[in-house]
Amino acid sequence: MKIDLGEDQEPEIGLVALIDCIFFLLMFFMVATTFKQSEDKQHNRSIPVDLPKAAATFRPEEASSTGVLITVARDGTIYVDGAAITKGQLKDRLHDLAAHDTHTVIRIDGDRRAQFQDVVSVMDMCAFEGLTNLAVHVRN
Structure with missing residues (x-):
């Protein structure tokens, strides 16, 4: 016995779910990049500097x-x-x-x-x- 379910519909991709996933990935990478920049700035503050010495001195x-x-x-x-x-x-x-x-x-x-x-x-x-x-x- 065959059950009639109505018209045959082609499967559709849920755009709302896809947009949500892409937005989530975008936010994740934005936040991860922001933390990476903060670490780089803090690392640059601790660069050792070798100060110059004076060639001539005032006696x-x-x-x-x-x-x-x-x-x-x-x-x-x-x-x-x-x-x-x-x-x-x-x-x-x-x-x-x-x-x-x-x-x-x-x-x-x-x-x-x-x-x-x-x-x-x-x-x-x-x-x-x-x-x-x-x-x-x-x-x-």
């Missing part, structure tokens, strides 16, 4: 004969040729130096534990007065 005996020695201590205290001064006094001293000779060598010694801003403010004061011949003392 301490040259500071007294050719210029001024400014020292920034760990606590931010500023010393000029060994004497402690305030930032206002330093500004006046730099103004007087610039009035005589703008090519005066200014050597800045900053303690390695001093605030970077303190050293930069001394450099800023020198640049404001037109003293651009700066030497920063580094240790080996």
